[in-house]
Amino acid sequence: MRVWAVANQKGGVGKTTTAVSLGALLARAGCRTLLVDLDPHGSLTAYFGRDPEAAGASVYGLFVPPGEQGAADPRGLAVPVAPEGLALWRASTAMATLDRQLGAREGMGLVLRRALAAVADRYDYALLDCPPMLGILMVNALAACERLIVPVQTEHLALKGLERMERTLAMVGRSRRAPLPWVIVPTLHDRRTRAGAQALEALRARYGPRVWRGVIPVDTRFREASRAGRALPEIAPMARGSQAYAALLEDLLAGRGQA
Amino acid sequence: MRVWAVANQKGGVGKTTTAVSLGALLARAGCRTLLVDLDPHGSLTAYFGRDPEAAGASVYGLFVPPGEQGAADPRGLAVPVAPEGLALWRASTAMATLDRQLGAREGMGLVLRRALAAVADRYDYALLDCPPMLGILMVNALAACERLIVPVQTEHLALKGLERMERTLAMVGRSRRAPLPWVIVPTLHDRRTRAGAQALEALRARYGPRVWRGVIPVDTRFREASRAGRALPEIAPMARGSQAYAALLEDLLAGRGQA
Ligand SMILES: Nc1ncnc2c1ncn2[C@@H]1O[C@H](COP(=O)(O)OP(=O)(O)OP(=O)(O)O)[C@@H](O)[C@H]1O
Ligand SMILES: Nc1ncnc2c1ncn2[C@@H]1O[C@H](COP(=O)(O)OP(=O)(O)OP(=O)(O)O)[C@@H](O)[C@H]1O
C-alpha cells in the first residue's frame, strides 16, 4: 500500500478537494483506495454525507489505547463511499481535543502509521487529508506517509506560508529514516489575473523541480460536485478540474515532476 | 475598547482578509485599532511583512507565566502597521505547541481577556483573527470578545461546517456570563455561479437575521492588496471588496443585521 499525505497549514487551499479528486481517479483506475480524514472539522467526512459529530468509530478511536472504552480497530473502521473501490476513515470533532489530551506523551506520533500497517493488505493507496494546523494529527500523517502533496494557492501570501511549511518538514524529517519526497501543486489558479501569473512564476522560480509542471485551475464545477457529495472526476471527467487532477495523478504515478 | 473576534474552523474563508479590511476601515475612520494574530501560521503577521518565525515578543509570550523566560507584557507587544492608527500583536509559529503544553491546565482560557484588559485604555477596537482550528487560542478569543464575526464562503460544504461552528459556540457560550452575539458574513461570493446563489439562499433560509444582509464579493484586487502588504480599503477604497467591507462595518456599528 502506498501512503500519500495532503497537507498545508494554510487553510482553504484545496487539500480536501485534492484528496477527493485523486482518490476517485485511483478508484476509477481499479486501485483499492482508502481516504483518511485527519481534520477535526471533518470536511472530507462531510463531503461524503457523513456527520463528524455522529457517534461511532472514527480516527479518534485509533488514539485510544486498545481495550479502553472508545478504542477503534483499524480493520473495522472503513466505510465505503462513491465511486466503487473508494473507502473512508471518518473524522470526528473530538479529534480537536487530541493535542490537549496527549500533550507531550511520547510515541503518539506513530499511531496512524501502525493503524495503516494493519490494513496494508486491503488497499493499494491511502490518501491522508490533513487539517490546516501543525499538531499531533499532521505529525502522524507526516510520519505515516511516503510522499507528501502540498497544494498551494497561486497567490502571494500563500508563498510566504510555504517557507514555514518547508521548515516544518525539515523539523519532522529529522525523525524519519529517509527524507520525505514532497511535491508542490499549484491550485485555485486563475489564469485571468496578473497576480495569479506572477505568483506562479515566483513559485517556480523559488522551488524549481519541486513544483508540479501543471496547475489545478479554478473550476466552479468543484462546488457543484461537492454539493452532490461526489468527486468531480467521477461526475464530470472531462471538466477542466478533473483533467488537471488526472494529469497530476499520471505524473505522480510516473514519478515525474517532483524532487 | 470593543473586542470583536473573527473565527471559523473552516480554512480559507476570508478570516484574515476580514480582520485586515475592517481594521483598516476603523483606523481610517479615526478609531485606534489593535489587530491580534491568533493563528500559529501567522497569516495576519505575514500580511504586514513581519515574520512569525522571528524571535521577539508575540502573543505566545502572553501564555508564559509573568517573570518566566519569554513572558510578554501586553503593554509592550504592539507594533504599528499601515494605515496610521492600526497596530498589531504578532503571532509566532511556537503557538502551535500551546495546546500540547497547556493541556488540560485550568484557567488558560482567560489569558487573552486579561491581556486585552491591560491595554483597554489605548484602543477603541481590538479585532482577533482566529486560526482554523478549535483549540486553546480560539477558546481564548471566544472568551475575550463581545461580538463574533463568522465569515462563511457561499458554497455548500461551508454551510455544513457552520452547523458545527454553531454547536461549538453553544459549548463555549456556557462559560460566558452573557450569550455571545454573532453574525454570519457571506464571503468569496461569486454572483456568476448557480451554486453560489443557491448556497447564499440556503444560508439565509437556515440562519435568517443572523446573516448579514450584504455579501463580500469575490474581488481579485484582494490578492493584489495582500501582495502589497496593504489593506484593500486603504489602497483602493472604491474597489468592490472595499465597498462591501465598508457597508459591513456600517451595519456592525449601527447594530444592524445580526441577532
Ligand atoms: N480548483 C478549484 N476550483 C474552484 N474551487 C475550488 C478548487 N479547489 C477547491 N475549491 C473550493 O475551494 C474551497 C476550499 O477547498 P478545500 O476545502 O478543498 O480546501 P482545504 O485546504 O481542504 O481547506 P481546509 O484548510 O479547511 O481543510 C472549497 O469550497 C472548494 O470547493
Ligand atoms: N472577497 C475575496 N475575493 C477574492 N479573494 C479573497 C477574498 N477574500 C479572501 N480572498 C483570498 O482568499 C484567500 C483566503 O483568504 P484568507 O487568508 O483571508 O482566509 P482565512 O479564513 O483567514 O484562511 P485561514 O483558514 O488559513 O486562516 C486569500 O488568498 C485571500 O487573498
Ligand SMILES: [Mg+2]
Ligand atoms: Mg480540508
Ligand SMILES: [Mg+2]
Ligand atoms: Mg487566516
